[in-house]
Structures are given as structure tokens and as C-alpha cells.
Amino acid sequence: MAKAKVFVTLKEGILDPQGQTVENALKNLGYNNVSNLRIGKYITLDIEGDNTKKELEEMSHKLLANPIIEDYQIEIEG
Template structure:
């Protein structure tokens, strides 16, 4: 059976403060990367799927469990 992969990118909504991102940006500044004016930290969830998998189902999974719509956005990338 051929496997499919999906990548779900979960990011904090732009209106939500991201202390982790702020710390990362500051650390990069300290290392001399002064062009860094900000950073946002998110996560990628890679799903290994059977060949019947559809984007719609993955989006459903993301909405239900993988992301919290109160604070996070998500995008889905399907890979055949």
C-alpha cells in the first residue's frame, strides 16, 4: 500500500503574544543577527496516512485536535 504524508503547520494567531518567539529573536540578536526583528514559534505535525486519506479529513483532524482555534491557526500540506 502506498503511504501518503500530510504536514500540519500549527502557528499562534498573530494577535497572541509568543514569549518563546520573542526569546528566540533576542537570542539571534545577541548572536549578531541584527536583521531579526521578530520570531514566531509554531509546530509541524507530520501524519503518515493510508492512500485513502483526503485533505478534508486532515483539516478536520487539525480543527478538532491538532490546533486550538482560540489561539492557533493551521495550514495543511499534502504530499503524495
């Protein structure tokens, strides 16, 4: 059994209103040194089998991310 992480991020150029709102809230708290804040998804899961990398690519493309507007990055640990 392997532990896997999938990071899903909005592609560059896609607006991130949630990130912008959080960045503005941080500035209102006095953190004016923050910029370019963006919010993605951090998905962790356990996966069994011998073909985990390929399957995780498929899952990410089909369901975990929207490949039109999002990129994903997969990490598999032992």
C-alpha cells in the first residue's frame, strides 16, 4: 500500500477569487508583504497495486482535477 498526494492548482492566468479574498483579508490584518496568494487542493489517499502512478494520472485527469483550468502534480511515497 502506498500513500499518495495530489496537488491540484489553478492554471496560470485563471482568476482565483477565493485566493484574492484571502489575500485581501491578510492585508486587512496588516500583512501587506503578501502577494500572489492562490488556493488549490491537497488530496491525500492510500492506494494499493502495482500501477499506482498511471492510475493516479487517470484519476487526476478524470475526476480530481478539471484539466481545462487546473494542473495537477502527483507524489507517491513508498
